[in-house]
Amino acid sequence: MLFDMNQTTNSAFVQEVKESFANQTVMVLIGAELTRVEPGVIEIRLPYRANLAQQHGYVHAGIITTIADSACGYAAYTLMPAGSDVLAVEFKVNLLRPAKGETFVARAEVIKSGRTLTVVRADVHALTGEQRELIAIMQGTMMRL
Amino acid sequence: MLFDMNQTTNSAFVQEVKESFANQTVMVLIGAELTRVEPGVIEIRLPYRANLAQQHGYVHAGIITTIADSACGYAAYTLMPAGSDVLAVEFKVNLLRPAKGETFVARAEVIKSGRTLTVVRADVHALTGEQRELIAIMQGTMMRL
Amino acid sequence: MLFDMNQTTNSAFVQEVKESFANQTVMVLIGAELTRVEPGVIEIRLPYRANLAQQHGYVHAGIITTIADSACGYAAYTLMPAGSDVLAVEFKVNLLRPAKGETFVARAEVIKSGRTLTVVRADVHALTGEQRELIAIMQGTMMRL
Amino acid sequence: MLFDMNQTTNSAFVQEVKESFANQTVMVLIGAELTRVEPGVIEIRLPYRANLAQQHGYVHAGIITTIADSACGYAAYTLMPAGSDVLAVEFKVNLLRPAKGETFVARAEVIKSGRTLTVVRADVHALTGEQRELIAIMQGTMMRL
Numbered sequence: 001m002l003f004d005m006n007q008t009t010n011s012a013f014v015q016e017v018k019e020s021f022a023n024q025t026v027m028v029l030i031g032a033e034l035t036r037v038e039p040g041v042i043e044i045r046l047p048y049r050a051n052l053a054q055q056h057g058y059v060h061a062g063i064i065t066t067i068a069d070s071a072c073g074y075a076a077y078t079l080m081p082a083g084s085d086v087l088a089v090e091f092k093v094n095l096l097r098p099a100k101g102e103t104f105v106a107r108a109e110v111i112k113s114g115r116t117l118t119v120v121r122a123d124v125h126a127l128t129g130e131q132r133e134l135i136a137i138m139q140g141t142m143m144r145l
Numbered sequence: 146m147l148f149d150m151n152q153t154t155n156s157a158f159v160q161e162v163k164e165s166f167a168n169q170t171v172m173v174l175i176g177a178e179l180t181r182v183e184p185g186v187i188e189i190r191l192p193y194r195a196n197l198a199q200q201h202g203y204v205h206a207g208i209i210t211t212i213a214d215s216a217c218g219y220a221a222y223t224l225m226p227a228g229s230d231v232l233a234v235e236f237k238v239n240l241l242r243p244a245k246g247e248t249f250v251a252r253a254e255v256i257k258s259g260r261t262l263t264v265v266r267a268d269v270h271a272l273t274g275e276q277r278e279l280i281a282i283m284q285g286t287m288m289r290l
Numbered sequence: 291m292l293f294d295m296n297q298t299t300n301s302a303f304v305q306e307v308k309e310s311f312a313n314q315t316v317m318v319l320i321g322a323e324l325t326r327v328e329p330g331v332i333e334i335r336l337p338y339r340a341n342l343a344q345q346h347g348y349v350h351a352g353i354i355t356t357i358a359d360s361a362c363g364y365a366a367y368t369l370m371p372a373g374s375d376v377l378a379v380e381f382k383v384n385l386l387r388p389a390k391g392e393t394f395v396a397r398a399e400v401i402k403s404g405r406t407l408t409v410v411r412a413d414v415h416a417l418t419g420e421q422r423e424l425i426a427i428m429q430g431t432m433m434r435l
Numbered sequence: 436m437l438f439d440m441n442q443t444t445n446s447a448f449v450q451e452v453k454e455s456f457a458n459q460t461v462m463v464l465i466g467a468e469l470t471r472v473e474p475g476v477i478e479i480r481l482p483y484r485a486n487l488a489q490q491h492g493y494v495h496a497g498i499i500t501t502i503a504d505s506a507c508g509y510a511a512y513t514l515m516p517a518g519s520d521v522l523a524v525e526f527k528v529n530l531l532r533p534a535k536g537e538t539f540v541a542r543a544e545v546i547k548s549g550r551t552l553t554v555v556r557a558d559v560h561a562l563t564g565e566q567r568e569l570i571a572i573m574q575g576t577m578m579r580l
Contacts, residue, residue, distance in 0.1 A: 006149050023200040026208060029174065034337065054215070061233050062214050063171060066207025070199075071224040077527070089407060090431055091575060092382055092527040093173040094554045096547040109573060112531040117433070117574070118377060118446060119529045122558075132407070137546060140573040141380055141431065170482060190419045234552060235576055237382040237429060237527055241402040256427060257386040262578070264384045264427070266411075282401060282409070284382060284429040286525055286576065287443065288552070313490040316498060319464065344505075345458040353461060356497025360489075378496050382527040388521050431482050 003040035003079060011083040017042070017074045024070060032067050034074075040125040041108035047103050049076060050098070059099035064106070067124040068093065068138040071108035075144035076118035079110055084144045089117065091140030099135050101126030108138075118142045148185035148224060148255060155227040162187070162219045164267035169215060177212050179219075185255035187220040192248050204244035206281070209251070213238065213267040213283040216253035221287035224255055229289045234262070236285030244280050246271030253283075263287045293330035293369060293400060300372040307332070307364045314360060322357050324364075331402035332365040337393050346380030349389035351426070354396070358383065358412040358428040361398035366432035367409035371401055374434045378405065381430030389425050398428075408432045438475035438514060438545060445517040452477070452509045459505060467502050468508075475545035477510040482538050494534035496571070499541070503528065503557040503573040507544035511553035511577035514545055519579045524552065526575030534570050536561030543573075553577045 010016070014037045021027060021034045028046075030052055036043035044067040046052075048058070054060040069088055077086045108122035122138040156177070166172060171196045172189075175197055181188035189212040191197075191204070199205040214233055222231045253267035259274045267283040300306070304327045311317060311324045317334075320342055326333035334357040336342075336349070344350040359378055367376045398412035412428040445451070449472045456469045462479075465487055471478035479502040480488075481494070489495045495509060504523055512521045543557035557573040 012217065020200045023198075025196045025198045028219040029196045051170045051174045053168075053170045055165045060169065060211055060215075061236075062207055062211025065210045065214075066205055068243065069210075070205075082198040087243075088240050090237065090239040090380065090409075091206075094235040094546075094574060094576060095233050096554055098232075111529075112569065114201050119531055121572070121574075134547065137556070137574060139529060139556075139572060141529060235525065239429060239431060240400075241409055256384075259426065266388055266427070266429075279402065282411070282429065284384060284411075284427060286384060310490045313488075314495065315486045315488045316495040319486045331447065341460045341464045343458075343460045345455045350461040350501055352497055352501025352506075352535075355504075357494055359497050359500075360495075372570045376534075378530050380527065380529040381496075384525040385523050387453065388522075 005039055008039045008041045008079060010080065011089060012082060013078045017077060021074065026066060030063055030066065037078065039078050040075055042071040043105060043107045045103055045105050048101060059104060060139050061095050064099050064124055064136050065093055067104065067106040068108065068124055068136065070084040071106040071122050072138060073142050075108040075120050076113065076116050077112050079113040080144050085141050086144060087139040090142045093136055093138045095136050097133055097135045099126060101128045103127045116144055150184055151263065153184045153224060155225060157227060158223045162222060166219065170289060171211060173209055173213065182223065184223050185220055187216040187251060188252045189216045190248055190250050193246060204249060206240050209244050209249060209269055209281050210238055212251040213253065213269055213281065216251040216267050217265040217283060218287050219283050220253040220255050220265050224258040225289050231287050234286040235289045236283050238281055240281050242278055242280045244271060246273045248272045249265045261289055293373045295329055296373055298329045298369060300370060303368045303370065307367060311364065316356060319333045320356065327368065329368050332361040332381050333395060334361045335393055335395050338391060349394060353386050354389050354394065354414050354426050355383050357394065357396040358398065358426065361396040361407055361412050362410040362428060362430050363432050364401050365398040365410050368405040370434050376432050376434060379431040381428050383426055383428045385426050387423055387425045391418045393417045403410060406434055440474055441547055443474045443514060444578050445515060445569065447517065448513045452512060461501060465498055465501065474513050474515065476542060477506040478542045479506045479541050480538055480540050483536060494539060496530050499534050499539060499559055500528050500573050502541040503543065503559055503571065506541040507555040507573060507575050508577050510543040510545050510555050511528065514548040515579050521577050521579060524576040524578045528571055528573045530571050532568055532570045534561060536563045538562045551579055
């Protein structure tokens with residue numbers, strides 16, 4: 001579950017993840033930023049915005065899923081050979097608490113990196129001042145093309 | 146798996162679902178519309194927009210999840226007693242094909258409506274001209290508050 | 291979602307599924323039988339036995355999963371080229387009602403058959419006399435090796 | 436994610452989990468043992484047996500799910516008020532490697548313990564001599580009755 005630079009075979013992965021993320025237009029739309037790119041680990045942050053809400057004013061579960069899924073996909077990508085392309089096969093999300101906070105941070109971590117499939121888990125926390133609450137967890141499968 | 150008006154106990158469910166949907170600001174942001182509200186069944190349509198994309202220009206899996214999740218939540222709601230509130234407990238999505246098309250339609254259908262928990266499945270199709278392709282399926286649990 | 295003999299490329303799939311099922315020793319242990327093998331569809335039946343129970347005397351969710359998973363795997367197999375091997379990548383199960391009944395029938399149906407991955411859904415019913423109740427649903431991913 | 440005795444309100448939970456586990460007849464059938472009962476954490480061990488196998492001689496994914504699910508249910512139970520009853524609402528399993536080994540250990544850990552619903556994750560390792568490999572991960576929802 002812990003990876004280091006020795007396990008990456010694509011030395012350009014940091015730059016490539018940044019470029020790919022910059023091409024995800026939905027991240028601009030929702031205001032998400034890529035804040036951590038390490039072997040097997042990605043973090044994406046999303047400040048609260050009122051236009052991302054469900055009926056009670058909290059961030060919609062689908063938007064929380066959006067940042068968690070991209071975090072999982074790029075976490076898988078960091079351990080793939082150069083020239084790979086990654087897509088999500090499936091994911092499962094448990095919503096633990098309403099997505100209520102100033103900022104949301106999705107942190108994905110590779111559990112098993114395989115030749116074709118990579119299994120990843122992500123945790124999403126809501127930050128409000130000093131407070132930090134786990135609001136959602138994801139378990140998913142990413143595929144290398 | 147098939148419900149009719151006799152199984153609804155909240156005669157105002159159509160109006161209430163419409164009002165609640167109108168309060169989901171994220172639906173305005175992404176351009177989604179509620180197109181069907183029946184006992185145990187909801188449809189939400191989303192026209193393609195370039196600002197909803199992942200790195201290849203297809204609609205991001207999280208946005209497809211956004212419409213599928215709201216469809217599931219409101220499908221569950223249609224069969225709940227008046228005055229209920231619904232939230233997603235968890236969902237699982239399989240992504241079958243890239244979200245490539247002119248319009249996307251998420252159709253959710255209640256599988257089992259319980260006192261506290263409701264289990265729902267949703268299918269998401271991509272429409273392009275006359276063509277219609279299944280691109281994602283969801284299975285999830287909604288909770289009545 | 292509907293397949294016919296024209297979509298199978300392995301003309302020996304019925305015999306091969308039967309032989310493979312016969313090699314699953316766990317099916318003998320729990321007393322499960324393969325009762326339907328068609329393109330994209332498999333049924334497995336399990337009569338109730340007191341030694342398959344959880345703490346309340348109902349069949350354990352893991353045993354229900356055992357028949358649903360094998361049904362999904364073989365349903366995927368029916369549409370694969372000859373000489374394929376199939377394994378489960380992941381599955382998700384919602385338990386709708388206690389597994390209470392005389393016989394349990396898991397019916398799996400392929401949703402999308404791909405070159406490497408196949409997505410399958412299964413429903414498990416409990417039969418008691420004339421009564422038939424949906425007790426569990428599965429959504430999963432099978433892989434061709 | 437870490438719980439201690441101060442968070443348990445049912446002082447008899449260790450004894451109650453043991454008694455309930457002893458009533459799961461399927462655990463006797465497959466030969467599983469309860470090896471750890473702590474606040475929010477359960478471990479169940481399963482020695483390999485040839486009659487638990489799928490077609491290649493490895494332990495069937497449904498049997499791995501059986502021990503992971505019971506581990507999750509009892510982990511949730513340890514943090515519930517006395518007199519509670521627990522049932523699995525749903526779970527999702529990713530199968531990372533074939534279930535090949537001398538012994539299998541499912542370890543479940545509560546992620547969020549709520550009044551009605553508890554979210555749990557489990558890891559299943561295969562042990563062979565000194566070797567220890569992660570073969571499956573579960574994420575699921577348990578309900579208090």
